[in-house]
Amino acid sequence: MRKQCPGDRWQYFGIFRKIISWFLVFLTVSMVSIFQDSDNLSNVCFSRADEQKSMIEAEVLGTENQPEIYVYNRYYGPVEIEFILTRAVNIISSPVLPARFVIPQAGRIKTFTLRPSMPQASFSYAYEYRFTFGDPKAEHRPPKPYRPPFPNGNRFRISRSFQDNSGSDDNYNAFAVNILMSKGVPVCVSRKGVVMDIAMETFTKKTSAGIIKGQTYLVRLLHDDGTMGVYAHLKPGSVSVSTGMQLEEKQVIGEPGVSDDIDMPHLYFAVQKNSSMKLESIPFEFEDPQSAKGIPPFRGMVLRTD
Template sequence: MKYIAFIFLIASLFEIQQSQSVLVYHEEAQNGAVVIAKNSNYFPVTLNIKMDLTNVSSSRRNPLTIVLPGRSQSQVAQLTITDKTKSWRVNYNYSYHMGSIFAKHDDQFAYRLPYQRGESYRLDQGYDGAFSHQGDGRYSLDFNMPEGSRVLAARAGKVIKITEKYNVGKNDPEFREYANHVSILHSDGTIGTYSHLKQDGVIVKLGDTVAAGQHIAFSGATGYVTGPHLHFSVEKAKQGGGYTTLPVKFRTQEGILMLEEGKTYTSY
């Protein structure tokens, strides 16, 4: 029998990603076919698949939403011909975006400050900051760090995304895309992002596993900035693309607490 597959790809990501970095395809099998998904990125993706089946049944619910880990391949569904005396076909489309919509933040976890022990920096903009921390980015933090300061991992995880090629920064929203950054996947599926880094200032590599307190980058003033600082946020993917930031607590000399705008905090 003839197998016909029409594939429509919609890339809706945190940011624009490399074309064909996520693929959905089929392989013929006994009594039908198997649908396979492959993710060549280092970050996980939320993958949405909808199939229009004619004389074929699927082993999985349809439409289907799954999370595909980074650098992985998985059998998504088994397709079985219902009546072998008749023709059959399957039309399917899929969309994907960075991160897991099923991630659930561990609210008991206390992050370390993202700089060296004994160093103190003022939090110039905190949660719900009037300048730029609004909407989905409301739970972000801006530490007033001089350019070239060591940036340390606030939590252990795996390096999944790096941008470090830019050397420009300006107080203009149009420069937002020019912020160098490194993103680290945490054990609960959330992602920690460290932004406005120095050009070529990331010292870890994609796929590296890093410990909390490990030196990962140097701070800078790239992208949409009024001056040198480190922007830090913990993020979770949203269905359909994009992300939302999450409020997190830090270990400080005063105890475990939410950081407040305008205050200075010393790492220890």
């Protein structure tokens, strides 16, 4: 299954003020998240290399004695952000931190205000924040079962499904599936949505010839109920969509690729929501083309698009 590449990114900011002058000190933590697999090989996930700006930007406005922290969200969908104070000398925050805020698509809001508890004395502070894709109030309400994510006239088998992940604490993958596909067959939209994010994933794997490196892509679609469809392990160079695009059912996204644990073309597919600042996969059903009814996926199930 897929190593989790989380939506939350950590950043650190600090500020120090003396009686007459003040200045802002900030350090942005790398947006790279590293995970270890069973062979102690690093798997690295990171955002698109061509991103010129941070998609989430915190800005200090207000006055010298009462800084106000604003956040701008450049993603094509909502994010939830959490702030914590890591240093607070003669400082009061309103609201009290830690606190969480939902920033809408292309939204800019004031999150919190700081002020000295003793106005005539020096103060200093530092804060960190993290964010996660999605609104925590989203509820999964699909209008119909999910269409198998490939063109009409194909049949492909599920190699890993819900039952294979039961008993695990890995909520990110708990209700995800791997679909074995043929080389060059397009990956299509299962449920319409807006392209919220496109990310590149890199992996390393051990083979008889030694350690090799590879990469795949992930496309995240925001559904109208606030949940998100995740199409991962896409072949590099095959992704044909861009962020902000409204995609309809059956529209082509890319082609299946290979990953660290599966050598043949396949698609990782999941439906996710933000749950307490964590991305969690949630149960869903695939559409049976003959009955139009929903069927929960299982390992060995053959998906059809007649």
